[in-house]
Structure formats: C-alpha cells, structure tokens
Amino acid sequence: MSLCNLVVLIPSIGLVVVLACIGWWIYLRTSSFHITVNRIPGPKSLPFIGNTFEIAGRLEDLFHVLHEKWPQEYGGIYRFFVGTHCYVLVSSPEFMETVLSSQKTIDKGSSYDQLVPWLGQGLLISPGDLWRSRRKMLTPAFHFSILSNFIEVFNEQSRILCGILDAICASFAGGKAEIDVYPYLTKCSLDIICEAAMGTRINAQTEDSDYVNAIYRIGKLLIEQFQNPFMRNPTIFSFTALGREHDQLLKILHGFTENVIQNRRKILDQKVNDESEHGSTGIKNRLPLLDLLLKASNDGKVLSPQDIRNEIDTFMLAGHDTTSSLLGWFLYSMAANPDCQEKVWNELQSTFGDSERYFKQEDISNLKYFECCIKETLRMYPSVPGFERTVVEDIQLGNPNDFPLLLTLIFYSSTGEYLVPAGCTLGFLVFAAHRNPKFFPDPLIFNPERFFPDEAIGRHPYAYVPFSAGPRNCIGQKFALLESKTVLSTLLRRFKFEIAPNAKPPILSDQLTLKSINGIKLLVSRR
Numbered sequence: 001m002s003l004c005n006l007v008v009l010i011p012s013i014g015l016v017v018v019l020a021c022i023g024w025w026i027y028l029r030t031s032s033f034h035i036t037v038n039r040i041p042g043p044k045s046l047p048f049i050g051n052t053f054e055i056a057g058r059l060e061d062l063f064h065v066l067h068e069k070w071p072q073e074y075g076g077i078y079r080f081f082v083g084t085h086c087y088v089l090v091s092s093p094e095f096m097e098t099v100l101s102s103q104k105t106i107d108k109g110s111s112y113d114q115l116v117p118w119l120g121q122g123l124l125i126s127p128g129d130l131w132r133s134r135r136k137m138l139t140p141a142f143h144f145s146i147l148s149n150f151i152e153v154f155n156e157q158s159r160i161l162c163g164i165l166d167a168i169c170a171s172f173a174g175g176k177a178e179i180d181v182y183p184y185l186t187k188c189s190l191d192i193i194c195e196a197a198m199g200t201r202i203n204a205q206t207e208d209s210d211y212v213n214a215i216y217r218i219g220k221l222l223i224e225q226f227q228n229p230f231m232r233n234p235t236i237f238s239f240t241a242l243g244r245e246h247d248q249l250l251k252i253l254h255g256f257t258e259n260v261i262q263n264r265r266k267i268l269d270q271k272v273n274d275e276s277e278h279g280s281t282g283i284k285n286r287l288p289l290l291d292l293l294l295k296a297s298n299d300g301k302v303l304s305p306q307d308i309r310n311e312i313d314t315f316m317l318a319g320h321d322t323t324s325s326l327l328g329w330f331l332y333s334m335a336a337n338p339d340c341q342e343k344v345w346n347e348l349q350s351t352f353g354d355s356e357r358y359f360k361q362e363d364i365s366n367l368k369y370f371e372c373c374i375k376e377t378l379r380m381y382p383s384v385p386g387f388e389r390t391v392v393e394d395i396q397l398g399n400p401n402d403f404p405l406l407l408t409l410i411f412y413s414s415t416g417e418y419l420v421p422a423g424c425t426l427g428f429l430v431f432a433a434h435r436n437p438k439f440f441p442d443p444l445i446f447n448p449e450r451f452f453p454d455e456a457i458g459r460h461p462y463a464y465v466p467f468s469a470g471p472r473n474c475i476g477q478k479f480a481l482l483e484s485k486t487v488l489s490t491l492l493r494r495f496k497f498e499i500a501p502n503a504k505p506p507i508l509s510d511q512l513t514l515k516s517i518n519g520i521k522l523l524v525s526r527r
C-alpha cells in the first residue's frame with residue numbers, strides 16, 4: 001500500500017470511529033432502554049466495551065468487584081455492561097422477593113449456556129414450559145419418605161471418608177495431618193450423588209476412574225472458558241485445544257451415564273418380569289431418580305434417552321459441587337471458631353456418646369446448635385454465591401404507586417423504585433445479601449446464634465436465600481441438608497479440625513460454586 005493511500009485511509013478510519021462513538025452516545029441518551037437502565041445506579045461505562053475491563057482478570061478480583069466493591073458503592077441494586085449487554089444485580093431482599101417469587105422470571109441467564117453441551121435442557125437450565133413439566137415430574141423423587149432411603153448411603157460413604165482420614169492422620173508424626181480437605185469431601189459427595197441418582201457405585205473415594213477425573217476436569221475447564229471472552233463463542237472455542245479437550249471429556253461423561261441408564265433399564269425390566277412371575281425380587285428401592293425417569297419415559301414417548309441423560313448429568317453436577325462446598329466451608333468455620341466446634345462436639349457427645357452407631361434422621365431434633373452452625377456456614381459461604389435470570393418482560397422493582405407521581409418522575413431512582421427492562425440479565429448476589437449488616441449485624445463474625453428462633457424473628461424472609469427461593473428454588477435442598485448433617489456429624493464425632501499456624505486465609509471465588517482458590521488446608525487429628 002502506498003504512502004498516499006495510508007494518508008487517506010488512517011483519517012478515514014479515525015473519522016468512522018469518532019462518528020460511531022457519537023452515534024452510540026446519542027443512542028445511549030435517547031433510547032428508552034438506556035434511559036431506563038441508567039436510572040439504576042452503577043459504574044460509568046465505555047461505548048461498545050461497557051465495563052468489560054473492570055471485571056476482566058483474575059477470578060478472585062471479579063468476585064470482589066461484583067460481591068463486595070460495587071454493592072458497597074451502589075447498594076442493593078446496580079447495573080453494569082459487558083460489551084453492550086446490560087446486567088442488573090440485586091442483593092436487597094425486597095427486590096429478590098419480587099423477582100424470585102414471580103412465575104414470569106423463570107428463564108436462566110446466558111452464563112448457563114456454557115453448560116448446555118454437557119447438561120442439555122436438564123432441570124437446572126431448561127426454560128419456561130419445559131422446566132415446569134420436568135419440575136413437576138421430578139419433585140416426587142425428593143419426597144421426605146424417599147430421602148430416608150438414602151441415609152444408609154450417606155452413612156456408608158461418611159465411614160469410608162473417616163477411614164481415609166484416619167489412615168492419613170496415622171501417617172503423620174503425632175497423628176496430626178495438615179491437608180487440603182476439599183478433594184476428599186468432593187469425592188465423598190460424588191460417591192453419594194452417583195449412588196443416589198444412578199444407583200451405581202463409582203468408588204471415587206477409593207479408586208481412580210475416568211468418569212471422576214472427567215467430572216473434576218470439566219469443572220475447571222468451564223472456568224477457564226468463562227474467563228476468556230473469546231472462548232465463550234462456541235465456534236472459536238471448538239477450534240481451540242481447550243474446546244477439543246472439552247469434547248473428549250463430554251464423550252467420557254455422556255458415555256458413562258448412557259451405560260448406567262441402559263443397565264438400569266435392563267434391571268428394571270427384569271424386575272417387572274420377575275415380580276409378575278414370583279413377586280418382589282427384593283432389590284432395594286433406593287433409586288427413585290433414575291427409576292422415576294425411566295418409568296416416566298414411556299419407552300421414549302415422553303422422555304427420550306437423551307432427556308434422561310440430561311437430567312442425570314444435571315443431578316450429578318448440581319448434587320455434588322454444591323454439597324462439597326458446604327462441607328468444606330463448614331469444616332473451615334469449625335476450625336476457625338474452636339468454641340463453636342466444642343459446642344457442636346458436646347452436643348454430639350450427648351446424642352451419640354462414644355457409640356459408633358450410624359446417624360439417624362431422629363437425631364436431628366437433638367442437634368439444634370449443630371444445625372445453626374450449618375445455617376451460619378451457608379450464610380457466610382453460600383455454596384451458590386450468585387445466579388441469573390433473563391428478563392423477558394419489563395419488571396417493576398418496588399411499587400412506584402406508593403409515591404406521589406411527580407416525586408416519582410423527578411426522583412425516580414432516589415425513591416428506590418426501578419424498572420428493569422426486557423433484554424437485561426438479572427443477577428442475584430446471594431453472597432452480598434448474606435453479608436448485609438442491616439440484616440446480619442457484624443456480618444464477618446461467625447455467629448450461629450443468629451439462627452436461634454428468637455434471633456431470627458422479624459428478619460426479611462429473602463435476606464437469607466442459600467437455596468434460592470420461589471418456584472425455581474433448589475429441588476435438592478432437603479437431600480443436601482440430610483447428606484451434610486450425616487457426613488459432618490460423622491466427621492466431627494471422630495476428628496478435630498484446626499487452622500494450621502501459618503495458613504493463609506482462603507481466597508474466595510465463584511467457580512460454579514463458592515470455592516477457595518488456595519484450597520481448605522486444615523490440621524486434622526483423631527478425637
């Protein structure tokens with residue numbers, strides 16, 4: 001290209017950029033969408049780029065900006081832009097209630113798209129009517145009477161975990177081991193959900209398996225993909241090494257689930273034949289989820305084999321990563337608050353004494369302080385620190401009719417009333433909400449007494465939402481709590497947990513669930 005051409009080209013490009021910026025500036029100031037969203041407080045944003053630079057970078061920085069810095073600067077609602085897309089994030093209980101209790105804001109946000117190749121349209125991400133019919137179909141699988149069948153699995157796997165920790169402690173001088181407890185807890189909850197959802201033992205705690213390694217790896221890979229905006233484009237992603245690895249992992253994960261489903265279908269068919277000829281086969285009725293799906297499938301007419309696989313894969317993810325997070329943060333909280341650990345230990349002693357017996361559902365009523373410690377852990381370290389919905393119809397947050405019309409028009413945003421227009425993504429900042437000093441004074445202090453019945457009276461019901469709330473809340477809440485109580489009580493009866501003298505505080509990040517980037521390293525010893 002000649003010098004003469006360059007002399008013409010460079011100013012032309014400059015002119016186009018300037019004109020585009022002016023056009024964008026005029027659009028921002030005149031479009032009703034932007035006038036409406038800009039009434040919501042939030043950081044200043046650049047044309048086309050929005051606030052992308054402020055949230056780019058390390059996971060821990062992103063977490064800090066979204067859950068701590070901006071809520072402190074702007075309060076219970078703020079907006080920002082990634083490129084030209086508007087996100088409105090809420091942590092005020094009043095706004096959470098309006099949205100979460102509505103049947104209109106059911107569809108998930110675009111951040112979940114990355115999970116589609118693995119989970120398809122499983123319950124966690126399915127939209128509108130599809131979600132409604134699946135939720136109705138799956139709810140009976142979580143009935144109280146069915147959950148009690150699983151307590152044996154919870155106890156068995158807790159014992160295996162204790163055996164592993166025992167052996168590790170014994171290998172350290174003085175019987176006190178310094179370990180990152182997180183991987184052990186993850187494998188325990190993987191074993192539990194696998195048996196509960198699929199009726200299959202993967203022995204994640206004791207054996208190496210391609211399936212377990214693939215589940216581990218895909219969680220990390222999805223975070224790597226999320227961190228790179230280019231990789232979020234499926235076409236670009238498919239040409240990268242990470243994209244190819246992703247496809248390999250999906251082959252392993254889908255292949256495993258399909259195999260289990262086929263085997264279970266054969267067993268069920270066999271069971272029906274045997275029962276019609278000889279009465280019950282005596283096979284334990286411990287597999288409501290997969291059985292329920294297979295029975296509901298009506299030979300593929302209602303649920304295709306892929307639909308069933310999607311639901312099972314969804315439960316494998318939603319049912320293990322969340323619980324491991326709770327187990328890990330609970331042990332950390334106990335180690336960091338030895339007085340609370342002693343109180344829980346005393347309560348366990350008076351319930352179990354020195355007996356090695358299994359945890360039973362009836363024990364729960366004797367373990368009130370322990371239960372408050374679990375609730376307080378989920379307050380300070382909610383396993384799901386944030387989640388999203390797509391706004392398909394404009395939503396009014398608050399009620400402007402409570403205010404005189406003129407006042408509302410002039411001071412729209414300062415009255416605390418906002419309109420969130422269709423097209424935005426609404427995010428729920430559970431972590432920020434749980435650390436709001438208005439509802440939880442001294443929020444950084446671990447204080448289980450906040451959940452004593454007298455203390456909790458009058459607290460806004462949406463100030464504490466670890467399992468979300470409203471129609472699209474966590475379907476596995478009761479399962480998760482029963483599992484956690486079994487595993488944690490078994491661990492605390494046998495072991496003491498302490499913070500290692502030179503341990504660095506955990507670095508928080510949202511990696512599908514709330515995780516510590518530097519693990520959860522504790523000193524573990526036998527009681």
Ligand code: HEM
Nearest residue numbers: 123124318319322323326383384387467468474475476480
């Ligand atoms: C401490 C443990 C757990 C926590 C804190 C938790 C929290 C949550 C939250 C906040 C949501 C809503 C997410 C959103 O709207 O995007 C959710 C949804 C869900 N959870 Fe859990 N969860 C836990 C354990 C479990 C377990 C053990 C299972 C399965 C056995 C499970 C299955 C699901 C499913 C399938 C959904 C989607 C429900 C729907 O959209 O209808 N969760 N969970």
